[in-house]
Amino acid sequence: MIWKVVHQIVKTGVCTEPAPDIGEAAQVEAARIQAELLDILGQALTIREVDAGSCNGCELEINALGNPYYNLEGLGIKFVASPRHADMLLVTGPVSRNMETALRRTFEATPEPKLVVAVGDCACDGGIFGESYATCGRVSNVIPVDEVISGCPPPPLAILRGILKAVRRRVV
Helix, strand or coil: CHHHHHHHHHHHCCCCCCCCCCCHHHHHHHHHHHHHHHHHHCCCEEEEEEECCCCCHHHHHHHHCCCCCCCCHHHCEEECCCHHHCCEEEEECCEECCCHHHHHHHHHHCCCCCEEEEECHHHHHCCCCCCCCCEEECHHHCCCCCEEECCCCCCHHHHHHHHHHHHHHHHC
């Protein structure tokens, strides 16, 4: 049986795709953004990500921020499980009616000064879902938003730029 599996592996070969080439300019900009965030804050930035009803496209791009190309945790930007430990809420998706109360409670549990960043077209303006019997639409219909990052889904570098823009705005 094991030889059959080994034969299949040898016959098929490597099926994975090569790592994406984001370009040296993008890597340099990502490092610059991360360094500037730490200079502004002087400490780690903690983020609580809230999926308010998305398709998970934006979550995939947010998760990519933790890979070796962007390495957020290596530079002191961390995702936390509790809003009580967060400096920023990163909200994705149109706010479904079922998530409206949960999003408000998460916002209220986040200590001041708090930042809210809406990620993706659905969070910014309701996207293809808009407002209906099932959704409240954009995040700003439920809680105040400091920054919006449009795109369906926005690339990781755009998310980093939006986080930096929100932090700059709060400090000034």
